[in-house]
Amino acid sequence: MMDTGMNVARLNFSHGSHEYHAETIKNIRTAVANYSKKIGMTYPLAIALDTKGPEIQLFQKFVHELSLKRGNLVSLTVNTGYKELVTENMIYVDYPNLIELTQPEDTVYVNNGNIRLLVIKIVGDEVKCSVEISGKLTSKCNIRFPCIPVDVPEITDDDLTDIKFTIDKKIDVLLVPGMKRRESIKKLKDFLGSRRSLLYPRNYFIFIGSEGQQIMIVSKIDSFQSLSNIQGIVDESDGIVINRTALAIDIPEEKLFLAQKSIAGYCNKVGKPVICSSQILESLILAGAQPTNSEICDIANAVMDGIDGFILSRETSMGEDPVAAISKLSSICREAEAAVYQKQVFLELSDAPLPPLEPIYSLAISAVQISLKCNAAAIIVLTASGRSAKVIAKFRPRPIHYCWCKDSQDRLQFGITWGKLNGFIRVGDAIVILAAARPGAGFTNFIQIVYATEFDTIPV
Template sequence: MKRRTKIIATIGPASSSVTVLTRMIKAGMNVARLNFSHGDYKEHAILMRHIRQASKKAGQPVAILQDLQGPKIRLGVLPVEGVNIKKGEIVKFQTGIEHYKTGGALPVTYDNLHKDVKTGERLFLDDGLIETEITAIRGKVISAKVKNGGHLSSHKGINVPDSKISTSSFTEKDHEDLLFGLENEVDWVALSFVTTPAVVMKVRDIIRAKCRALKTVAPRIVVKIERQEAVERFLDILNVADGVMIARGDLGVSLRPEEVPVIQKEFVEICRQTGKPVIVATHMLQSMTDNPRATRAEVSDVANAVIDHTDATMLSGESATGKYPDVSVQTMAAVIDEAEASRLDDISFYQIHDVGDIPTAIAQTLHVMVENGQIDLIASSSTYHAVADAVNIFRPNVPIILACPNQAVARQMLLRAGIYSVVLPDDPGTFIHRMETFLRKEKWIKKGSRVAYLISTPSGEIQLIIR
């Protein structure tokens, strides 16, 4: 059986060529993430073109995930060699400047930082690796005492977990970037630092209006869980989103690091039960940025996410700027394969929760049949994606093939664990014949295979046919 858990890889300088992208796709990359915290529109347009060329060359579909920056606070431009700061020294940060000058303050991209922070609050840099405490604020200059030192380079992130940031989580830059993404037909959009459902609904309205004008398929929305407020309002935010990314880097700074593993497990399970895709992200194979082999702890991290039933695992710096982007994908795929082969990731019948609707009732029936070895594959017409979603809640050990009306919808399905897609017309009279022809051609089934087909009757009801 093909790998169920999907792989997202961030694309950057190390993986921007068609050659490397093709290797990554063949190694198992399903979704290419473009981080709009970096690069300009020209660079992103080139990356999108290269991704699509590589997808065609590899003969495998790849979705594009546009990750919007949000109100991410970053350092400005530092010298090429970077800046070292030591424990105990006082370091200065200044808003309103872009470049660092020797002996001066470190530039900060967020203009209101000096207004939003207070003395005594913590200021972290580089995903929490460097910790400082604010000692004074004079005008636009923030002074802070270094508690844990380290090396800084341009555009490293800044986190202020004790402060309330006054700017919206959907910035003007995000709006402009989103319109660019929609014009280039991205498949998914990730919203950063979401804290309320309102911002998700606002972005969805923008997407719908723009895509109606463009006559294109609207991308789906992933919310990134990165702040304490998002954790507290998780169910409300999940209710209006299409998917979730557990962004452990910023989340591990906003919260105590030891809280993150439990929150990850809880949120992955909630997403599974509600049928919404969830991504586990950040530092999954971090050491492979510089080394050709992952650490044992990293391998365990990926495997545990799979056993917890995440829909996708994600590579960040490993594939964007690392030395081994395609090897990182290969490693992640190998770990996923091994974890999925174990019975530890199976869901027992007693874990199934009956929500009382027809899709769930059919899904439960199919789950029992899969467990009893009575069917080898589930195929659904585009009319009944909701049923397929309900089936996928139980993570069956057989593939689920969805017929989709077009390539854009088919690519969106690439983020769902265990779901594979094909473009087929939604004609009840010919669906089974067309689907069976596809399944045999692509070697999904062989002689003797039993397939459960979900199709619509002339009256619009769900029909389950097994043959």
């Protein structure tokens, strides 16, 4: 999967124990080490863990699935006596305020929206419903009430336990669902023991856990409440995931595309990664299948709208050929990226920030503009902290190659040689370099144009 384009391995705390995830993390890191040795360089595969979040769930003890058929009546109850006695006609819901929350004519979605119920009446501790869309009911399915604020904690005690595990295992990315306001993300940062570095502006954070490692907080937009507070959530997070399946339950389905475009546009404007999840290439769950035309166009248009990545869920967890799904997604993304009018994107992004700009932003804009004018093959950023590379990436230039070590000449030479070995740079190509004018300057303040030669090699 790494060979075909996987950049992040995602694990979900909703499935599996800590022991299972610990073993999986160990296997992933062993596989990365072996693959890095095979290709002769370190492969940058991140590991992300997805917390359970504040879901309301249905419970049942049966191993087999329950079938809810269209037109049948079903009761949702908060009576704990039915917790282990769930049937097609009586289902226990783990939410004490269910009776106060619902009223006749409300719509209820079960199992990620696969089953739809219509509330008919409230009788005692039961909510009588009619099944409008039939489906299978499995253990601990989620239940959602569209456009109705649900009073559940955004970060549960189970989530805190999982986050401690994340810190101990030195995970790179924490995916958090159910974030409805920026204050919740601030509380999460406090739990992680985060602090803001004085070297970083408002939009860049370093998260320091008990072991001192950095953890990126990526918030999921999965409800109308999170969509209403999108700017605050984006500003406080390191990245955003658009959970389209969950979002389509809370907003009219015909407006989902508009929400996706709006979120992507704002994330691009402020320089935050934005990722799309849910129903990406589900036609490829079966081995040998081909993606539908609508899936291909959906992925390509998302890339052209500014989406930075995609999360494959059922395609890789349940799919018969996950490698084929990743390979097909990678090839579609490459074709779409080649079709992006990069010059227009750069002009729109560079015009967004109002002067006076911080020096690094002015240098980044100048570097991208120079690369367009001289048709440069690459921009190499010599950076100790990585911030300069992040700022450059905000303006979406051509591929950036950067690394850091003590000697700046070694860094520059490695970047050129790596680009040549991988076919990104050819002899005679122009290369734009950003660096500090002198060692120990503390910030990037120097732009240079060089040309690749046949004598460029990695110093021994």
